[in-house]
Amino acid sequence: MKFPLLFSSYRLGGMILKNRITMAPLFLGYANADGSAGELIIEHYREMAGSGAAMIVVENVSVHASGMGHPFVLRLDDDKFIQGISKIADAIHSAGASAVMQINHAGRYAYASAQRLAPSAFKTGDVIPKEMTVGEIEAIAKAYADAATRVRKAGFDGVEIHGGTGYLLVQFLSGRTNLRQDEYGGSLENRMRFPLRVVDLVKEAVGNAYPVGYRLLADEWLPDGLHTGETAILAKELQARNIAYLSVMAGTYDSFFLPEYIKEESKDAYMAHFAGEIKRAVPEMTIITAGRISSPETAERILQEKTADLIGLARVLFADPQWPGKAAGTIDAPIIKCAPSCTVCLNRVMQGKPAFCAKWDKKRREQFLAMHK
Numbered sequence: 084m085k086f087p088l089l090f091s092s093y094r095l096g097g098m099i100l101k102n103r104i105t106m107a108p109l110f111l112g113y114a115n116a117d118g119s120a121g122e123l124i125i126e127h128y129r130e131m132a133g134s135g136a137a138m139i140v141v142e143n144v145s146v147h148a149s150g151m152g153h154p155f156v157l158r159l160d161d162d163k164f165i166q167g168i169s170k171i172a173d174a175i176h177s178a179g180a181s182a183v184m185q186i187n188h189a190g191r192y193a194y195a196s197a198q199r200l201a202p203s204a205f206k207t208g209d210v211i212p213k214e215m216t217v218g219e220i221e222a223i224a225k226a227y228a229d230a231a232t233r234v235r236k237a238g239f240d241g242v243e244i245h246g247g248t249g250y251l252l253v254q255f256l257s258g259r260t261n262l263r264q265d266e267y268g269g270s271l272e273n274r275m276r277f278p279l280r281v282v283d284l285v286k287e288a289v290g291n292a293y294p295v296g297y298r299l300l301a302d303e304w305l306p307d308g309l310h311t312g313e314t315a316i317l318a319k320e321l322q323a324r325n326i327a328y329l330s331v332m333a334g335t336y337d338s339f340f341l342p343e344y345i346k347e348e349s350k351d352a353y354m355a356h357f358a359g360e361i362k363r364a365v366p367e368m369t370i371i372t373a374g375r376i377s378s379p380e381t382a383e384r385i386l387q388e389k390t391a392d393l394i395g396l397a398r399v400l401f402a403d404p405q406w407p408g409k410a411a412g413t414i415d416a417p418i419i420k421c422a423p424s425c426t427v428c429l430n431r432v433m434q435g436k437p438a439f440c441a442k443w444d445k446k447r448r449e450q451f452l453a454m455h456k
């Protein structure tokens with residue numbers, strides 16, 4: 084075996100992962116307009132799970148109507164969505180992978196909701212969100228817990244709390260966007276209060292044995308934003324709360340389009356050093372790293388150097404669902420790489436349209452576009 088660590092099994096919470104390859108959450112705008120799961124998204128996850136990755140983390144689902152980041156985002160703010168969502172879990176399981184679902188509230192990045200909620204009235208583009216009252220803070224924390232309960236009921240093996248991409252939990256954590264004067268703002272302890280309240284309520288709702296992961300934003304990639312000095316302290320708090328894993332990422336919508344971010348983002352394993360910094364702060368914790376891990380050689384090195392315990396592939400797996408098979412040597416063909424300069428999937432999502440990959444063969448792209456203009 085050429086990549087012995089990559090293809091070694093791993094115990095994560097109650098799950099036994101057959102290898103170290105996971106799919107990192109990748110929102111593609113595939114949900115139905117009412118937030119339910121239909122054939123497009125179910126078949127997409129069947130394909131991703133069929134890749135041979137051990138664990139699939141399904142893209143962010145919204146815990147509350149005010150927190151939808153996009154018109155075609157999955158919703159779990161009502162029991163009526165459980166049935167459709169359970170079909171995604173079934174599709175993943177039948178393809179032989181473990182299934183985890185990510186839960187989210189987009190806060191100031193929510194799309195066109197009547198009133199965007201955020202810790203403070205920090206301007207986003209032309210929009211000034213509403214500063215949440217303490218009552219709203221508690222209601223939204225409860226909404227995360229209710230959504231986590233629905234994830235469990237839908238048959239998923241675990242739930243991941245989205246503490247990345249600059250969404251609501253990051254908006255509370257960051258002194259840049261949280262300007263509150265009460266017990267939820269000011270000191271790091273106060274800024275961590277809301278994310279940790281969410282964690283506590285989610286853990287209480289699903290039970291301590293059920294795996295709860297956390298997408299951790301290590302660095303906002305902005306000079307006045309969050310850095311690992313603070314986020315490593317959050318990592319320790321999460322460890323103390325028996326979080327199953329930290330999936331480390333960096334950057335927010337305020338940094339993703341800056342030239343310096345775009346330059347870094349084009350490099351192989353561009354977020355691994357952040358994962359390594361968090362791993363050093365909490366060495367006992369399971370750490371997932373993602374970010375253009377385009378070859379099994381890079382993945383094996385990350386594992387060998389103990390930068391992370393698990394590999395996360397998002398666009399990388401979307402561009403080539405045969406990545407795991409090719410890495411294992413069961414498929415004899417070169418890996419099709421997600422191109423660093425390509426923004427087709429992201430642009431489609433930003434336009435409110437279902438994403439496709441520029442690397443798909445012509446026939447597949449044409450068929451997809453004929454169905455999803």
Ligand SMILES: Cc1cc2nc3c(=O)[nH]c(=O)nc-3n(C[C@H](O)[C@H](O)[C@H](O)COP(=O)(O)O)c2cc1C
Nearest residue numbers: 107108109110142143373374375396397398399429
């Ligand atoms: C179109 C798009 C959608 C994404 N959706 C999510 C998401 O729903 N939740 C999340 O935590 N990260 C999301 N990410 C970030 C990915 O999980 C991942 O960290 C990043 O794309 C780097 O990995 P990759 O190079 O394999 O794509 C998204 C990224 C892109 C480009």
